Amino acid sequence: MVAIEIDDISVFDIFDNINLHYYYNRISKGAGCARQFGMEHSAGRYYMFIDADDQLHFAGALLEFFNVIANSGNHEIIIAKYIEQYKIEDGTFRYYTHPQNDWKASYAKWFSAEYIERIGLRWHDDLRIYEDTYFVGLSCKLSDDIYYHNSVVYSWLYNPNSTVRKKENNFYNQLHDWSRMNYYYINFLKEHNYSYLQNDFNNYWIELYSKEKNYEPIDSKKYIYQNCEILKSNAIMWEKCKIDLKENIIKRLQENNQYIDEDINDVNQYVNTWNSHFKNIKNKKTVIY
Incomplete structure (x- = not known):
């Protein structure tokens, strides 16, 4: 994957305690490839994946994960809850809270970098859809240490043009x-x-x-x-x-x-x-x- 590092990320200056790098891929190969690229260029203890058209549920969402670690130590995977925004026939939005035992979506989860490397798991470059089911399902299936956190931390927002919601996909x-x-x-x-x-x-x-x-x-x-x-x-x-x-x-x-x-x-x-x-x-x- 060929990616360009963007130098001007001044919009993130408010996070002066975080070392951020922003990359842009000229050719889209799907979310899985982008996430794998991010993993290979990160140095943190945990991975968290956030789609460009989604958002954290509230300002202190990440603190929820840090508090889990502070109170119970490190884990191979930490799974919280996320809400899904969807549109009904009259054009208004409704919201559904997904349970915290979700093993299919990458949302609202922290994955230990050490654990993912230990089991040799990668985002499969041959999967444009069901890539979450593959990566998340395998990581959870093989883990002996999953911490389930009863808090909504992530909002999966409605986007009719997203890969998941496109009619042809x-x-x-x-x-x-x-x-x-x-x-x-x-x-x-x-x-x-x-x-x-x-x-x-x-x-x-x-x-x-x-x-x-x-x-x-x-x-x-x-x-x-x-x-x-x-x-x-x-x-x-x-x-x-x-x-x-x-x-x-x-x-x-x-x-x-x-x-x-x-x-x-x-x-x-x-x-x-x-x-x-x-x-x-x-x-x-x-x-x-």
């Missing part, structure tokens, strides 16, 4: 991107010998059923390809997963009050389709995308 339509993120996610956990990887793998295919049923992939070829890559590199886990996959999907639907009798045929077709892809991969036959 609607998360629910980008299932091939979601699958690609999970391919990298699963591989990273495998490299770290994560003890509960089989359970995460099973949950992926359970969740994929609901996504596939409710949201049609905008690029079906990429969608099938990405999931075949997951099957190909995790053959042993798929052999175990498929044994109870139908029952586990139905159980999840029942738990969420989403199950109806007609679903059994859809579930059977879903499992049989992906197992058929797996057999073709195993027998080195061509998979039709």
Whole structure:
């Protein structure tokens, strides 16, 4: 990534006790690449990520984190709360407070630089969306020391032009991107010998059923390809997963009050389709995308 350091940052002169550097990227490669660049050029003990169109919830928001450390010591991750601003049909705004156990968004969190370096985690340069789910999810999944702080410190403001809210980047339509993120996610956990990887793998295919049923992939070829890559590199886990996959999907639907009798045929077709892809991969036959 080529970035230019901006010399004139006089607007930040009020923070005379903070050593600030401001960089501008000529070519946008997404939030993840920008955050990784920031990490590589920082020298602090913790990382915190703030999008350009967002803001701290109040003037003393950062003090909340410093007080956590003062009262309980350093932690691998500190997670607070954030509010989301959204627009309703009449054009007015409403606000939703996200719970502090959020493992998907980078907002309202401090990540220990030492911890992130120790586990070798980076923002993946192949993810323009779901980059938060990858980075935050893995850092939380592998951590033994997360401190949850019950305070709202961050405001995720409404911006119709942001990557998340652009219609063409609607998360629910980008299932091939979601699958690609999970391919990298699963591989990273495998490299770290994560003890509960089989359970995460099973949950992926359970969740994929609901996504596939409710949201049609905008690029079906990429969608099938990405999931075949997951099957190909995790053959042993798929052999175990498929044994109870139908029952586990139905159980999840029942738990969420989403199950109806007609679903059994859809579930059977879903499992049989992906197992058929797996057999073709195993027998080195061509998979039709």
